[in-house]
Amino acid sequence: MTSGSRHAINADSVARHTLQNGATLLVYPNPASPSVAIGAYHAAGAVLETRETAGLASLTADALSRGTQYRTYLEFSEELDRVGASLAFHADTEYAALGGRALAEDLELLLTLSTDVLANPTFPNDEVGRVREQTMTVLAHAEDNPGSRASRRFRELLYGPSSPNGWPEDGYAATVREFQADDLRKFHARAYAPGSLVLAAVGAVDPPAVRDLAERTIGAWAPAPGAVTKSGWREALAAADAPRAAPAEPRREDIAIEGKTQTEFLLGWMGIRRTDPSYYATIVANFILGQLGLGGRIGSNVRDTQGLAYHASSYAVPGLTRQPWSIRAGINPANVDRAIEASLKEARQLADTPPDDEELRLSKQALVGSLPLRLERNDGIANILLMMERYELGLDYLGVYPDLVDAVTADDVRDATAAVVANPAYTLVTAGPELRGV
Amino acid sequence: MDDVREHALANGLAVLTREVRTAPIATFFIWYRVGARDEPQGMSGASHWVEHMMFKRTQKLAPGDIGRMVEGVGGTFNAFTYEDATAYHETLPAEHLDLALEIESDRMLNAVFDPDDVEAERTVIISEREGHEASPMFRLMEAVESTAFKVHPYGHGVIGSKTDLRSMTRDDLFGHYQRHYGPGNAVIVAVGDFATDDLVTRIDQHFGGFPAISQPTSVAEREPAQDEARRVEVHHPGPFPVLMLCHHTPERTHADCAPLLVLNALLSGPPSGPFGGGGTLRTSRLYQRFVASGIAASVGADVGVNIDPSLHRVVVILHPSGAPEPIEEAVLDEIRRLHDEAPSQAELDRVVRQTYAKRAIALESVTAQAVQLGMLEMAASWRLAQTLTDDLRRVTPADVQRVARTYLREPARVTGWFLPAAANGAAA
Missing domain, CATH: 3.30.830.10 (Metalloenzyme, LuxS/M16 peptidase-like)
Incomplete structure (x- = not known):
């Protein structure tokens, strides 16, 4: 099975270098493009915060560019906007990240600004106040949105209160409204350090020149004493991943939101880590269950055959920690139970019976054959380089990926599905108008 | 292109x-x-x-x-x-x-x-x-x-x-x-x-073997000119107030479209949608006025790229407790500024530079290129993809002021508010 990409992304074409401060640099030259993309991840995700400070990592990342020792927020924005470039920072549960785009001649600007913002933020009080208020508005929207409400509650139930995976990345109104600039400064001093940072640059660039430039910018960032190290981050991830006793029985919660006409449901189980040997069987299984065409078997049943929903799909999210395998759909309240039953039936069917050869072949070919589409844009390539580094897959990973997918058998698909969804104790959350007669 | x-x-x-x-x-x-x-x-x-x-x-x-x-x-x-x-x-x-x-x-x-x-x-x-x-x-x-x-x-x-x-x-x-x-x-x-x-x-x-069909008759009657400002309010449960302040604008083939695109770039950012831009720049007039100052949660503006006369829209999302009146007045103040002061040539040069860079990045994928060509061909002509930069470069400060006064005027205005309300219609 071949992926057919014109890009030969491998250990020969990707320049990998450890900078003087321990950060990792990955460079892939794509001379066909006039632009450059940079991307990076590092430790400062929600795994370094506590339940009492839920949302602190996210607010810190959002406020990072709002003022540094050398630039005001307006000056930072002006330097980017003048040349049509963009640079943004955010934090997820497992890590914090940045992404930037510019014409290739402006790579130095992107790296200079990235370094200044990561290393020297001052978190001015007034700017932190504005970002906090914006976050409160985002949280108000999440409270009002059925999909967001279902998703947030689902994770709380699945992981419990002691894992950062169980609380929302952007926190709760009750925690966020208390954050002061000094809380962000302290979190930055503790969680931002170059040792765990991996930076990728892709576009019309010359790798040796990028390496020199990166040494002068990101490479010159000295960590604060006591800041998190790479191993400290891995320990925090392991703690967030601590196994939680599975529920003995299915659990369900229905959330009523005023003024809504449609119910969103999220139904799922604790899944696996990206590094689990059954990962490839799982992504093939998920593709069959809830992706192929317009939502796989679930979409075919719930949408095409029964006409119950506009969207109905399943998701197996990759992560450094165990992540859910879930099914979600938007349904008229009168049909919620029918759609849930149909979804469960499809999941259990795949856990019982291996897929036929044609369904298996199509799904595997789709997962492999779509690779060139993901490598078309510089930011797509940068994301794949970062993914290969994050999961320690090696720079030759894209060469072996087709074989890893191709090796998945029909029995592997059934077994990977059974290992997760055969558990009768699923977690289910619905959100929308008040349900009658449930 | x-x-x-x-x-x-x-x-x-x-x-x-x-x-x-x-x-x-x-x-x-x-x-x-x-x-x-x-x-x-x-x-x-x-x-x-x-x-x-x-x-x-x-x-x-x-x-x-x-x-x-x-x-x-x-x-x-x-x-x-x-x-x-x-x-x-x-x-x-x-x-x-x-x-x-x-x-x-x-x-x-x-x-x-x-x-x-x-x-x-x-x-x-x-x-x-x-x-x-x-x-x-x-x-x-x-x-x-x-x-x-x-x-x-x-x-x-x-x-x-x-x-x-x-x-x-x-x-x-x-x-x-x-x-x-x-x-x-x-x-x-x-x-x-x-x-x-x-x-x-x-x-x-x-x-090639398919028979030609007769061109369908258009049902799109021309909208009569609006001669009085209109206002609409939606009261419904929701998280925050939203303002959508619109003015009628001409069809995409009209010569005033390029100056309107420049005007909109000053308000929010380079031409978006089929032109490949998108998003509100943080140095734009609206972002500085509403978001950088902290009086609103987000802001954006766009010009319709349509076959028939469409709308220019400014959208402001307020903080949950934000008061509507000052926000609406501030948007009108930005519009008055466009009426009263022609922008500088340096501001217009900057729009052209930003547009070039944003499009170079946005059009990296074959899919994005095909969307641009097709959408422009539907609205007017795919050749706009070729001429956009030159079209924008020819716009003068006086053109921007003229189209502001021509289109962004009170009788052509439609002001819409989403105002959060309890389920029974009372204010939340």
């Missing part, structure tokens, strides 16, 4: 091609000149519903076949409907591009509209609409459009009203399909790794 080639088959089917060899992939779009603007009274949402039916049964294909064909070789596919057009697309490994020709030539004329499929899709589309209804922005947009357009079909949304979605019949939809789907009402746009002459030959083999 200098290397786009134009072709026309004898039956009227237009073809635009651009060879791009940076990746071994190609994208194939077919655009039909049918959207919300072509829907008569009582048939709002018909174009979008027809789009859904095109993934059902044809004389050759069963539901799900298209997904299996395209994804089975690693491709992606989808479709979308908007005010002026409906587009279907497949992006594929280049060696499989003929799959797109097979699919699109089949469903151009051979869709079946099985009655059971139509009924199943009715509830799917109502479900899609009910999903949108969760959004304050959707509710406000519907109210503003119906207030702004009393005659023209732009006054009803693309998804359609629930009343029409419940009452339209299979034959209504099939008639809409037969009137609007055919070679003379369509444009193919292909971008990617192929040899143009060979591709055009294959397109002719697949589509």
